[in-house]
Amino acid sequence: xxxxxxxxxxxxxxxxxxxxxxxxxxxxxxxxxxxxxxxxxxxxxxxxxxxxxxxxxxxxxxxxxxxxxxxxxxxxxxxxxxxxxxxxxxxxxxxxxxxxxxxxxxxxxxxxxxxxxxxxxxxxxxxxxxxxxxxxxxxxx
Amino acid sequence: xxxxxxxxxxxxxxxxxxxxxxxxxxxxxxxxxxxxxxxxxxxxxxxxxxxxxxxxxxxxxxxxxxxxxxxxxxxxxxxxxxxxxxxxxxxxxxxxxxxxxxxxxxxxxxxxxxxxxxxxxxxxxxxxxxxxxxxxxxxxx
Amino acid sequence: xxxxxxxxxxxxxxxxxxxxxxxxxxxxxxxxxxxxxxxxxxxxxxxxxxxxxxxxxxxxxxxxxxxxxxxxxxxxxxxxxxxxxxxxxxxxxxxxxxxxxxxxxxxxxxxxxxxxxxxxxxxxxxxxxxxxxxxxxxxxx
Amino acid sequence: xxxxxxxxxxxxxxxxxxxxxxxxxxxxxxxxxxxxxxxxxxxxxxxxxxxxxxxxxxxxxxxxxxxxxxxxxxxxxxxxxxxxxxxxxxxxxxxxxxxxxxxxxxxxxxxxxxxxxxxxxxxxxxxxxxxxxxxxxxxxx
Numbered sequence: 001x002x003x004x005x006x007x008x009x010x011x012x013x014x015x016x017x018x019x020x021x022x023x024x025x026x027x028x029x030x031x032x033x034x035x036x037x038x039x040x041x042x043x044x045x046x047x048x049x050x051x052x053x054x055x056x057x058x059x060x061x062x063x064x065x066x067x068x069x070x071x072x073x074x075x076x077x078x079x080x081x082x083x084x085x086x087x088x089x090x091x092x093x094x095x096x097x098x099x100x101x102x103x104x105x106x107x108x109x110x111x112x113x114x115x116x117x118x119x120x121x122x123x124x125x126x127x128x129x130x131x132x133x134x135x136x137x138x139x140x141x
Numbered sequence: 142x143x144x145x146x147x148x149x150x151x152x153x154x155x156x157x158x159x160x161x162x163x164x165x166x167x168x169x170x171x172x173x174x175x176x177x178x179x180x181x182x183x184x185x186x187x188x189x190x191x192x193x194x195x196x197x198x199x200x201x202x203x204x205x206x207x208x209x210x211x212x213x214x215x216x217x218x219x220x221x222x223x224x225x226x227x228x229x230x231x232x233x234x235x236x237x238x239x240x241x242x243x244x245x246x247x248x249x250x251x252x253x254x255x256x257x258x259x260x261x262x263x264x265x266x267x268x269x270x271x272x273x274x275x276x277x278x279x280x281x282x
Numbered sequence: 283x284x285x286x287x288x289x290x291x292x293x294x295x296x297x298x299x300x301x302x303x304x305x306x307x308x309x310x311x312x313x314x315x316x317x318x319x320x321x322x323x324x325x326x327x328x329x330x331x332x333x334x335x336x337x338x339x340x341x342x343x344x345x346x347x348x349x350x351x352x353x354x355x356x357x358x359x360x361x362x363x364x365x366x367x368x369x370x371x372x373x374x375x376x377x378x379x380x381x382x383x384x385x386x387x388x389x390x391x392x393x394x395x396x397x398x399x400x401x402x403x404x405x406x407x408x409x410x411x412x413x414x415x416x417x418x419x420x421x422x423x
Numbered sequence: 424x425x426x427x428x429x430x431x432x433x434x435x436x437x438x439x440x441x442x443x444x445x446x447x448x449x450x451x452x453x454x455x456x457x458x459x460x461x462x463x464x465x466x467x468x469x470x471x472x473x474x475x476x477x478x479x480x481x482x483x484x485x486x487x488x489x490x491x492x493x494x495x496x497x498x499x500x501x502x503x504x505x506x507x508x509x510x511x512x513x514x515x516x517x518x519x520x521x522x523x524x525x526x527x528x529x530x531x532x533x534x535x536x537x538x539x540x541x542x543x544x545x546x547x548x549x550x551x552x553x554x555x556x557x558x559x560x561x562x563x564x
Contacts, residue, residue, distance in 0.1 A: 017189065048158065054203050054222050059196040081195050082393060083415060085226040085367050085508035087536050087554060089529040105540075105549055106512040110392060110417065111364060113510050115538075115552065117528075126528055129538065131510060131552060133365060133415070135392065223534060224556060226367035226508050228395050228413060230388040246399075246408055247371040251533055251558065252505060254369050256397075256411065258387075267387055270397065272369060272411060274506060274556070276533065299471065330440065336485050336504050341478040363477050367508040 003032060004074040010067050013075050025063050028099065035068045038121075039098040050094030052127075057098065057118055058086060061130035064102035065114035069134055072107055079112065079134040086130040093120035098127070110136055144173060145215040151208050154216050166204050169240065176209045179262075180239040191235030193268075198239065198259055199227060202271035205243035206255035210275055213248055220253065220275040227271040234261035239268070251277055285314060286356040292349050295357050307345050310381065317350045320403075321380040332376030334409075339380065339400055340368060343412035346384035347396035351416055354389055361394065361416040368412040375402035380409070392418055426455060427497040433490050436498050448486050451522065458491045461544075462521040473517030475550075480521065480541055481509060484553035487525035488537035492557055495530055502535065502557040509553040516543035521550070533559055 005013070007027045014022040024045075028036040037060065039045065045056035062081055069079050092098060099119045106113040115131040146154070148168045155163040165186075169177040178201065180186065186197035203222055210220050233239060240260045247254040256272040287295070289309045296304040306327075310318040319342065321327065327338035344363055351361050374380060381401045388395040397413040428436070430450045437445040447468075451459040460483065462468065468479035485504055492502050515521060522542045529536040538554040 020185070020188070044161070047161070053200075054225070055196040055200040058199040058225075059194075062195050081229050083226070083228045083365060084195070084199075085224070085554065087224045087528075087556065088222050089531075089536055105510075105552055108512075113512055113552070129528055129536070129554060131508065131554065133510065224506060226413065228387075228415065230390075230395055246369075246411055249371075254371055254411070270387055270395070270413060272367065272413065274369065302467070302470070326443070329443070335482075336507070337478040337482040340481040340507075341476075344477050363511050365508070365510045366477070366481075367506070369506045370504050 003030070003071050005071045006030065009075070010071060013070065014067075021059065021063070025060070027067065030071060033103065035064060035071065035102040037064045037067060037100045037102060039100070041095070041097050052092040052098050054088065057088070057128050058084065058130070060098055060100045060118060061086060061116040061128075061132060064100040064116045065104070065112070065132040065134060068102045068104045068114050069107065069112050069136075072104070073136070079136050081132060082111075082135045083133045084130060086128060088128050090125055090127045092127045093123060096120040096122065108136070112136055144171070144212050146212045147171065150216070151212060154211065155208070162200065162204070166201070168208065171212060174244065176205060176212065176243040178205045178208060178241045178243060180241070182236070182238050193233040193239050195229065198229070198269050199225065199271070201239055201241045201259060202227060202257040202269075202273060205241040205257045206245070206253070206273045206275060209243045209245045209255050210248065210253050210277075213245070214277070220277050222273060223252075223276045224274045225271060227269060229269050231266055231268045233268045234264060237261040237263065249277070253277055285312070285353050287353045288312065291357070292353060295352065296349070303341065303345070307342070309349065312353060315385065317346060317353065317384040319346045319349060319382045319384060321382070323377070323379050334374040334380050336370065339370070339374075339410050340366065340412070342380055342382045342400060343368060343398040343414060346382040346398045347386070347394070347414040347416060350384045350386045350396050351389065351394050351418075354386070355418070361418055363414060364393075364417045365415045366412060368410060370410050372407055372409045374409045375405060378402040378404065390418070394418055426453070426494050428494045429453065432498070433494060436493065437490070444482065444486070448483070450490065453494060456526065458487060458494065458525040460487045460490060460523045460525060462523070464518070464520050475515040475521050477511065480511070480551050481507065481553070483521055483523045483541060484509060484539040484551075484555060487523040487539045488527070488535070488555040488557065491525045491527045491537050492530065492535050492559075495527070496559070502559050505534075505556045505558045507553060507555045509551060511551050513548055513550045515550045516546060519543040519545065531559070535559055
């Protein structure tokens, strides 16, 4: 699956189309196989004890797969999340950013599926994994 | 499963233990079978078009099952979300609160499972469904 | 969502189109809100200890939602399972049939979502819950 | 996580403890990072059209993660599946075995989580992905 957008184009798209959340996320890298996206942890992402909240991890996974689809379809797409399954496996390290390693497993005509392994920066063991399905709207021409 | 906490006790617990999010949620009702919790939709829950974001729906489901467990175990519990599967089925209605109808399906010694149907207020068709598993920590003392 | 097929029509459809499994399943009831399907437990569904295996519970949930979709679309449909999340909550009772109470939560143009609560016959507490998504093929003709 | 059992020991364990299914599965390889298990496709795994059925794919994923846990805990373990989420992404190739590439993401005191990518033999694109959680019983003795 060839890439139609690079890191800068994706980051621009986030800024213009998702101004509410774009400042939370930075794209650390993008290849044909892997998109690496970072949640810049702030106070509003935290739960008591200083660890990243579940909804914030969900948001990271959701953004990761969305961007991985966009990188292949180009900025016209308006994919919609239809399902997510997420496993919370370890407590994120307090005060660290969270890195989401995103892989696109399928990009079909109607559905796309991706999965995301999430790590506290600098750690080897994943804190969470998620898989998400997006519905791809019919092409408008 | 007998209830050990009522609506007021749960709402108090939210306020003291989860001050970051407690103002987002109101418990609309609690019986032995059903806990109804409301996400008071605000700007920071919204995506372009005015519909509630995925992470906000995740948060509603997460809080719903957490409170349903707490109502049965009492305020000493510190259950931890271990997994969630969520299906987004319809677009939430812009500007409406979201209601989460939560049922506890299992409350075991180690794991609890609940599910949540989410509705835009005043609508009949669910916008999303979620099921969540919590890990129950061993009793202390 | 009006029903286009009744119990007998569904049972006939299973017999002709899924001869490999149709003898495993009986439809116990069908209304606009609920389809009740029974797995007639046999030796090949069992694991050591006499309880129904995970794959057999998956099969029951899969058949339940498939039939619930079919009942509404009619026998022309050829829906395909795209995802399933399943929670195994209690050990099924040895030697008992398993009953799947199936509800269709969404029947869209492209995707359908249903969920299933599974009970050992005669028991009150569910042994498992599952939610499934089916992809609906575009209409032909 | 060091391995306590090798391929032969695992295969023996399957044969004695799961005689109903052991002839369906062959362990193709095992390292510290990856367990590769094969479903030897037979008629009873197939659906109309000759593709592997959903319950058979579920069974492959379930066995894969079970064996990956066993390889680390040794043959005394009796882990129980508590949840599975599975995405069916492509039609398996008719007449081919299915290969499940299994990774253990967490092996905790109480819960283990693994995921499985499934491929029709000789193909590059996965037909399905699954993640499973097992409950680890408390140690006895």
